[in-house]
Amino acid sequence: MTTPSGQDSLIARLAQARRLLALAQTGLHYATSPFDTERYAEIARIxxxxxxxxxxxxxCDVAALFASETGYANPKLDVRCAAFNEAGQILLVREAVDGLWSLPGGWADVGVSPAENAAKEAREESGYTVNIVRLLAVxxxxxxxxxxSVFHIWKLVFLGEIVQAGEICGAETDAVQFFDVDDLPALSQGRILPEQIRRLHALRNSGDVEFD
Structure with missing residues (x-):
């Protein structure tokens, strides 16, 4: 079991390794000398x-995860939709991969805007069609x-207004349900945290936007 101090040490070492890999990726993108390319490739392997x-x-599995990460190194973008029913309960989907619950969403897709991405993910993962009202949090x-996480991730959460229900049409989720924000199921905490859901509920009511 990882102690709090051990967890902090792991997070710090992960941050250093991610930064090292980002420098190597950016160096490989701009390197013009074969000697520099060789050096940056060695840094990436380390x-x-x-x-x-x-x-x-x-x-080799870590290398495969980052194989498509080329060019100037940037954080990955995770886009989520927070939708509520008339009782103020939040819409959650159950992740098929681990049986835990999350907001509908995922990696940002090329060719659609962040708001379009949030609406698309909500429709595919929950079956609900939503209108994106505004940004709640970054x-x-x-x-x-x-x-x-091995990745450095920024999360965008949009407020979705429910238009109509439908059927789940993606393979990544296998259930959908509304929950009270103070009585949440077991969450996929790599995707969303209980305190973040409660914060989103407060942001929805206040009209504010929160960002890091």
Whole structure:
């Protein structure tokens, strides 16, 4: 079991390894000398080994995760939709991969805006058609209590107004339900935290936007 101090140490080491990998990725993008390319590739391999050790993975699996990450290194963007019913309960979906609950959403897709992405994910994962009303929050997951991740992730959460119900049409979720914000099911905390859901409920009522 990881102690609080051990958890802090792991988070710090993950941050260092992510930064090392980002520098290597950016260096590989701009390098013009074969010698520089070789050096940056070596730095990337070291970072892969560090991340693999901390995440209990094989280095080759970590390398595969980042294989499509080329060019200037940027955080990954996670887009979510927070929708509420008339009783103020929040719409959650159950993730098929772990049986835990989350807001509908996922990685930002190329070719659609963030708001369009949030509406699309809500429709596919919950079956509900929503109109996106406004932005509620922009969070840097490193500044919240999420479990450590090999990626640096920014989270955008939009308020969705329910238009109509439908059927789940994606394979990533297998159930949908409304919950009281003070009586939540077991959450997929790599995606959303209980205190964040309660904060979204407050932001919806106040009209404010929160950002890191």
């Amino acid at each position: 970072a892969h080994l560090q991340l693999a050790e901390m995440a209990s993975m094989q280095a 969070w840097d997951m490193l500044k919240h209590g999420h479990p450590p």
